[in-house]
Amino acid sequence: MNVDLIFRIAGVGIVVAVLNQLLARSGRDEQALMITIAGLVVVLFILTEEIGNLFESIKQIFDL
Numbered sequence: 684m685n686v687d688l689i690f691r692i693a694g695v696g697i698v699v700a701v702l703n704q705l706l707a708r709s710g711r712d713e714q715a716l717m718i719t720i721a722g723l724v725v726v727l728f729i730l731t732e733e734i735g736n737l738f739e740s741i742k743q744i745f746d747l
């Protein structure tokens with residue numbers, strides 16, 4: 684596992700948290716929820732890509 688992956692996920696989390704707080708305090712709760720869901724989707728895409736790379740490495744190691 685690469686440390687860069689952790690930093691990317693943490694960066695997305697920090698940006699989403701800040702935007703969520705700004706929107707929630709200004710009374711735009713629906714938009715804050717949409718930002719949170721969008722951040723979750725971005726992190727899931729990042730993890731899906733990494734899981735795909737993991738399976739490719741396993742295939743290479745065991746010659747499948």
